[in-house]
Structures are given as C-alpha cells and as structure tokens.
Amino acid sequence: MRILQTGVQILTGFLLVLPFQGRFGDLDAYQRGLYLVLVTLGIAAMGLLMTPVSVHRAVFQRQVKPSLVSMGDRLARVSLGVVALLMGGATSLAFDVVLGRMAGAVVGVVVVVGLALSWRVVTRRVERG
Numbered sequence: 001m002r003i004l005q006t007g008v009q010i011l012t013g014f015l016l017v018l019p020f021q022g023r024f025g026d027l028d029a030y031q032r033g034l035y036l037v038l039v040t041l042g043i044a045a046m047g048l049l050m051t052p053v054s055v056h057r058a059v060f061q062r063q064v065k066p067s068l069v070s071m072g073d074r075l076a077r078v079s080l081g082v083v084a085l086l087m088g089g090a091t092s093l094a095f096d097v098v099l100g101r102m103a104g105a106v107v108g109v110v111v112v113v114g115l116a117l118s119w120r121v122v123t124r125r126v127e128r129g
Contacts, residue, residue, distance in 0.1 A: 008086070012042030015035070035093060038086060048079035091107050
C-alpha cells in the first residue's frame, strides 16, 4: 500500500503541474477533459488510500480493529480500481497527444483491462496455493 500511495501521489503531482507547461494550451477539448478526469481520479485515489490512516487516528485504542481492517480492505480494493483507471487514462492521454486519438483509446483500454486481468489472475493463483 505504501508503494501504491507513493505512486499515486507522484502521478497526481505530475498531472497537477501539466497546466503550467507551455504546450498544455495545445491540447484539444477532449484532451483537456480527459486531463481533468485524471486529476479527479488521482485526488480520489489519494483520498481513498489515506482514509484508513485518518480513521485509524480517530479510533485508536477504541477496540474497533476488526472494523477498521475490514474498512481498510474495502477502500484498498476500490482504490485499486481507481488507480487502474488513472493509469489507463494517463497512458491514453500520452498516446493521444503523441500518436493520435485511436492509439490513445486502444492503449488506455489495454492498460485498464491488462491491469484488471493480471491482478485477478495473480489473486486467484495465490488463493489456490
């Protein structure tokens, strides 16, 4: 989770500085819209990943560890989905700018589907032993 938090923070930080780059004004309406969706996903992912920490601080020493662990697990699972969308979208935006809309769309879908499948396949293998 620490690696995921750091990665999301770095990617979101990178996204937040893009509007201050000279070529940002060259983006078309679709690219700017996708960019804003990605910033929103990045902030949402950071919020989801940080919520268990905040809750833990608030309920420390109150004997609610099972509930806290269960809540943290659910939020981690949701955040993985958000991060997959964030990674696919960021890749899509980069390919869209460099190679065009079709390349961006294809690569974005491939990344999201690839991450979902790999995470599911690895999970199933571990569950089977």
